[in-house]
Amino acid sequence: MKGKTIVVTGAFGALGAAVAEAASQSGASVAALDYAASPPAGLADRLGPAALLLGGIDLASPEGAERAMAEVKRKFGRIDALINIAGGFAWEKIADARNDDAWERMFAMNLKTALNASRATIPHFLETGAGRIVNVGAEAAIHAAEGMGPYAASKAAVHRLTESLAEELKLMGVTVNAVLPSTIDTALNRKEMPNADFSRWVSPAELAAVMLFLASDEASAVTGALIPVTGRV
Incomplete structure (x- = not known):
């Protein structure tokens, strides 16, 4: 990854920080x-001091995404890969809800952030004739359990975004793929599910390794893939 510029969204969270650190350690x-x-x-x-840390970025806004990517370009002169980790989770039974707030929040946090960040980055990829986009979908979007409607629907939309954008960009040197994790081994998930077997969950480091492979030159022949990364669940 040496010489590459990698943008990680949602980088202040557990998974995002792990991916950002792994990318930095790889020389990017x-x-x-x-x-x-x-x-x-x-x-x-x-x-490290060479990294660019940008807080207060609203990627649910197209204008916010464009400003962020322009700042990255000013800092590094190029963008080689975008790893879309920004997102959130909500559990809500459909019959219990009295409004669409959870649905709107999930689609804003999970789909619109990936959509806007990708759209704002594509022109920079086309300048160099190459690029990588890696999204985070969800195993839960393949078969949604009770209470997972808003979250699973928004992540299923990320799956379709990944496939459609891969087809759109495949002749332009840009690949688009997604990882589909199960439960990620984070401090918050351990707190929420204290009786679970944490050893079966996928670790942020394991996910980071797969995502950075998809962002690498070695993955140039992989596009439109939805890759389960589910640990031992």
């Missing part, structure tokens, strides 16, 4: 974007 220049105003303690030090 890293732009870490997040809706949160400031990064978690220690992330800036782990990424």
